[in-house]
Amino acid sequence: MxxxxxxxxCLRKYATFEGRASRSEFWWFMLFFVLxxxxxxxxxxxAANIIALALLVPNLAVSARRLHDIQKSGWFLLLGLIPIIGSIILLVWSIKKSDPNDNEYGPVPAEVAQGAMAAPPGAV
Structure with a gap:
């Protein structure tokens, strides 16, 4: 992506907390958010506060969808309220590879499925 x-x-799915988001979708949007x-x-x-407020809901939504992609509930975003440790846990989870199979939160994101098909045989 x-x-x-x-x-x-992410802006089209402004308040969509269902489904899954791949790593690239999540991290590109985080870069956009910071910039x-x-x-x-x-x-x-x-101006920065107004923009941060306007992008708060899509930021939370893509974060929840990213957690869904690794088979975690979006409610785990509340770990971010725990100083330092919660943020570290969420960072590690956001870096984690996508679940290559459909899960309870939805089908594999298209780009993850394409990447899995392009991997050479025996690749992990």
């Missing part, structure tokens, strides 16, 4: 595809997908806040913050903190 490209940077533009990720942003379009969308950092650049305006150089000019005005108010």
């Amino acid at each position: 490209t940077f533009q595809d990720s942003i379009a997908t 969308a806040i950092a650049i305006p913050s150089m000019i005005s903190d108010i």
Whole structure:
């Protein structure tokens, strides 16, 4: 998934907490989120806060979908409220490879399925 595809997908699924999000979708959107806040913050903190507030729901939604992709409930986002340890756990989980099979949260994201098919035989 490209940077533009990720942003379009996450904004199209603005408040969709069901389904799954691949690593690339999640991390490209996180990059967009950081840039969308950092650049305006150089000019005005108010503008950065407004943008952060506007992107809060899609950020939570893509984070929940990313957790679904590794067979975790979106409620695990509440671990982020635990100082340091919670953030480390969520970071490790967001880096984890996608579940290559359909799970209770939905089918494998298209790009993950394509990547699995492109892997050479015997590859882990």
